Amino acid sequence: MRLRVLLVLFFTFLIPIQSASAVDRYITVTASGTVKVKPDTVRINASVWATSATSAEALSQAKAAAVKVRTVLSENQITAPYIKSSSLTVFPEYNYTQDKGSVLQGYKANQSFEIIVRVAANAGAVVDALVGAAGNNLSIEGVTPYLYDQSGKQESARSAAVIAAKAKANSYAKLLTAKLGKIIYLEEAGATSPYPIMMAQAKSDAGSTLVDLGTQDVTVSVTTRWSIL
Numbered sequence: 001m002r003l004r005v006l007l008v009l010f011f012t013f014l015i016p017i018q019s020a021s022a023v024d025r026y027i028t029v030t031a032s033g034t035v036k037v038k039p040d041t042v043r044i045n046a047s048v049w050a051t052s053a054t055s056a057e058a059l060s061q062a063k064a065a066a067v068k069v070r071t072v073l074s075e076n077q078i079t080a081p082y083i084k085s086s087s088l089t090v091f092p093e094y095n096y097t098q099d100k101g102s103v104l105q106g107y108k109a110n111q112s113f114e115i116i117v118r119v120a121a122n123a124g125a126v127v128d129a130l131v132g133a134a135g136n137n138l139s140i141e142g143v144t145p146y147l148y149d150q151s152g153k154q155e156s157a158r159s160a161a162v163i164a165a166k167a168k169a170n171s172y173a174k175l176l177t178a179k180l181g182k183i184i185y186l187e188e189a190g191a192t193s194p195y196p197i198m199m200a201q202a203k204s205d206a207g208s209t210l211v212d213l214g215t216q217d218v219t220v221s222v223t224t225r226w227s228i229l
Contacts, residue, residue, distance in 0.1 A: 028223065029169045035217075180226055180227075
């Protein structure tokens with residue numbers, strides 16, 4: 001009777017140990033999913049500036065140019081939440097010569113804006129309106145087409161990443177003459193969406209400035225672990 005009890009205890013502890021070792025058989029793979037999308041929004045970086053004999057006068061002229069910028073943006077249905085001042089500077093300008101050294105030439109005031117155009121097709125017309133309003137006191141540093149809301153596209157990229165990961169894991173399982181089991185671990189490495197930075201390009205005719213939107217990649221990478229049988 002005592003021997004029988006010991007045998008039952010032995011088999012009771014042996015079964016979990018065997019199950020735990022079976023879980024240790026797995027394949028870990030990393031894969032990415034990418035979807036190409038057409039940008040729906042354009043970021044415009046623009047600056048107004050003015051130079052004068054005094055800093056106060058330079059700032060006053062720059063402020064006048066900034067008012068024109070805000071007015072024309074309002075006329076193009078670009079509201080305050082999509083207009084941000086990224087910098088405001090007033091500084092002296094010097095001219096250096098060998099005989100006189102640094103000579104004060106005046107002062108320059110500069111205010112930079114980040115403007116979000118939610119309707120990408122209107123970006124060229126907005127650029128033209130800005131130049132028309134502020135004239136030689138305006139600089140366009142660049143335009144950036146991008147996707148404003150990426151959540152839906154990230155879901156598609158996620159799906160593609162998991163499908164790719166499963167296909168890769170299945171391939172390894174076949175090479176190892178094993179059968180792919182259930183997924184036991186998944187970690188998203190992060191979603192990336194690099195967007196192209198493009199300068200506005202003028203049309204060859206007298207039409208409005210053309211901003212080429214191109215395409216944008218939305219990519220999701222995942223690390224997965226699959227049990228093998």
